Amino acid sequence: xxxxxxxxxxxxxxxxxxxxxxxxxxxxxxxxxxxxxxxxxxxxxxxxxxxxxxxxxxxxxxxxxxxxxxxxxxxxxxxxxxxxxxxxxxxxxxxxxxxxxxxxxxxxxxxxxxxxxxxxxxxxxxxxxxxxxxxxxxxxxxxxxxxxxxxxxxxxxxxxxxxxxxxxxxxxxxxxxxxxxxxxxxxxxxxxxxxxxxxxxxxxxxxxxxxxxxxxxxxxxxxxxxxxxxxxxxxxxxxxxxxxxxxxxxxxxxxxxxxxxxxxxxxxxxxxxxxxxxxxxxxxxxxxxxxxxxxxxxxxxxxxxxxxxxxxxxxxxxxxxxxxxxxxxxxxxxxxxxxxxxxxxxxxxxxxxxxxxxxxxxxxxxxxxxxxxxxxxxxxxxxxxxxxxxxxxxxxxxxxxxx
Amino acid sequence: xxxxxxxxxxxxxxxxxxxxxxxxxxxxxxxxxxxxxxxxxxxxxxxxxxxxxxxxxxxxxxxxxxxxxxxxxxxxxxxxxxxxxxxxxxxxxxxxxxxxxxxxxxxxxxxxxxxxxxxxxxxxxxxxxxxxxxxxxxxxxxxxxxxxxxxxxxxxx
Numbered sequence: 001x002x003x004x005x006x007x008x009x010x011x012x013x014x015x016x017x018x019x020x021x022x023x024x025x026x027x028x029x030x031x032x033x034x035x036x037x038x039x040x041x042x043x044x045x046x047x048x049x050x051x052x053x054x055x056x057x058x059x060x061x062x063x064x065x066x067x068x069x070x071x072x073x074x075x076x077x078x079x080x081x082x083x084x085x086x087x088x089x090x091x092x093x094x095x096x097x098x099x100x101x102x103x104x105x106x107x108x109x110x111x112x113x114x115x116x117x118x119x120x121x122x123x124x125x126x127x128x129x130x131x132x133x134x135x136x137x138x139x140x141x142x143x144x145x146x147x148x149x150x151x152x153x154x155x156x157x158x159x160x161x162x163x164x165x166x167x168x169x170x171x172x173x174x175x176x177x178x179x180x181x182x183x184x185x186x187x188x189x190x191x192x193x194x195x196x197x198x199x200x201x202x203x204x205x206x207x208x209x210x211x212x213x214x215x216x217x218x219x220x221x222x223x224x225x226x227x228x229x230x231x232x233x234x235x236x237x238x239x240x241x242x243x244x245x246x247x248x249x250x251x252x253x254x255x256x257x258x259x260x261x262x263x264x265x266x267x268x269x270x271x272x273x274x275x276x277x278x279x280x281x282x283x284x285x286x287x288x289x290x291x292x293x294x295x296x297x298x299x300x301x302x303x304x305x306x307x308x309x310x311x312x313x314x315x316x317x318x319x320x321x322x323x324x325x326x327x328x329x330x331x332x333x334x335x336x337x338x339x340x341x342x343x344x345x346x347x348x349x350x351x352x353x354x355x356x357x358x359x360x361x362x363x364x365x366x367x368x369x370x371x372x373x374x375x376x377x378x379x380x381x382x383x384x385x386x387x388x389x390x391x392x393x394x395x396x397x398x399x400x401x402x403x
Numbered sequence: 404x405x406x407x408x409x410x411x412x413x414x415x416x417x418x419x420x421x422x423x424x425x426x427x428x429x430x431x432x433x434x435x436x437x438x439x440x441x442x443x444x445x446x447x448x449x450x451x452x453x454x455x456x457x458x459x460x461x462x463x464x465x466x467x468x469x470x471x472x473x474x475x476x477x478x479x480x481x482x483x484x485x486x487x488x489x490x491x492x493x494x495x496x497x498x499x500x501x502x503x504x505x506x507x508x509x510x511x512x513x514x515x516x517x518x519x520x521x522x523x524x525x526x527x528x529x530x531x532x533x534x535x536x537x538x539x540x541x542x543x544x545x546x547x548x549x550x551x552x553x554x555x556x557x558x559x560x
Contacts, residue, residue, distance in 0.1 A: 093488065098481070129449070144493065144496045156438055159422045169415030170411075172415075208471060219482075244511065248505045
């Protein structure tokens with residue numbers, strides 16, 4: 001791993017001067033050390049690993065295999081996994097910045113590449129760094145529903161995650177001896193040279209400054225504050241300190257935030273039209289008017305609603321069991337049911353449900369003791385356990401009972 | 404360990420290749436050209452601007468703030484900087500949502516200022532505790548001319 005002149009002399013002809021050019025930046029190492037990099041890097045690696053796994057779980061909600069429907073239990077499964085995804089993703093931001101700070105001088109090692117293999121290794125680090133920065137950056141903007149780009153967030157966030165994890169595993173494989181050395185190096189080690197700019201001058205720059213322990217405490221505090229002040233959108237006990245909480249379920253109408261309003265979906269008139277009918281298709285199709293629908297026997301169920309953007313809220317729902325209508329239309333417990341919204345278009349106007357989620361699903365008319373508002377999906381919406389929020393289709397108008 | 408490293412590295416290259424292949428396969432959705440610009444811009448913003456700002460602040464602190472106080476100032480600035488980085492887009496997007504979404508409705512600027520004040524207070528308190536501790540330790544130490552080793556004690560922090 002050490003830079004030796006061997007590789008240069010072997011190549012015969014030198015592309016770059018052996019010594020660094022005068023304009024090339026030189027850093028005193030200061031407090032930067034393998035001890036810090038290995039520790040912050042380990043924390044970041046764990047956060048990225050958790051983020052990747054929970055991200056795949058969420059992706060499965062969007063594209064499940066037909067033979068393996070998403071289970072209905074535990075009802076809070078998606079609430080936990082996606083809450084974890086967003087919190088670890090947010091915490092990754094301070095960890096990533098601290099980690100990159102600790103290795104910044106390595107960007108300017110001379111010569112920039114000692115061999116083809118070394119050049120490829122450095123290139124893979126560039127991929128890891130830029131993919132990680134973009135991945136956590138667009139993740140943050142997504143929970144703010146801010147999309148200053150043309151590409152599909154879902155596709156890029158998903159495929160770039162594989163690039164991040166792949167280049168991370170490669171990076172760990174290459175650096176494993178250094179990681180072990182760094183973890184064995186005690187945090188209490190004293191620093192000698194000061195943190196400084198391009199030309200550290202021990203004569204004029206006083207020694208001292210932050211220690212390794214100090215850097216770890218300060219970086220850890222940054223990550224901890226981000227976690228504490230954002231987690232309240234999913235973890236109710238942390239709601240009082242959610243100073244940087246993006247969503248605020250307790251301020252939302254009926255206690256549940258709304259991702260897509262009736263106006264955004266273009267259903268403000270359609271949802272309250274007197275001509276509203278719920279059409280149920282299948283072997284024995286039928287239609288229900290609003291009055292008939294509301295006269296059906298209702299059940300009450302407590303189910304959380306959890307969004308891909310990381311917020312979630314527990315709620316009480318009253319509604320008709322979806323299975324009742326499915327059976328009446330000639331379907332059974334093995335049916336695959338497709339629900340369609342009044343929404344004229346949009347990627348989530350239809351959703352499919354089957355397996356144990358179908359058995360537990362409600363067609364909700366009431367939320368937390370009150371009739372659904374138009375923004376919450378009036379006159380009728382789906383709610384099922386362990387199901388990503390966006391697939392709890394609102395403003396239902398058609399139910400297709402398939403085989 | 405050697406085998407494990409090769410295995411890990413190979414799996415890494417495969418996953419990396421899989422992601423890259425999918426990005427190009429679904430180019431309609433992923434817009435590789437624009438994504439490439441974002442990836443490059445991230446490197447430029449971080450390695451070309453943000454990191455140099457940090458280096459510059461570090462250099463100024465090293466130049467003008469004495470060692471012991473600088474340690475605490477650096478620590479406070481690291482924490483404050485990291486929190487500000489996450490809070491900045493929230494402040495910028497505050498209020499840009501539909502009513503009822505319960506989205507971005509807090510006063511993030513005021514909340515960030517509260518957090519920064521708390522960080523400053525904790526850092527300042529930690530510094531004062533350290534100063535008092537060292538003053539107490541210095542009092543317990545024998546005067547320099549009575550130290551048996553003959554070397555002067557490292558009194559300056």
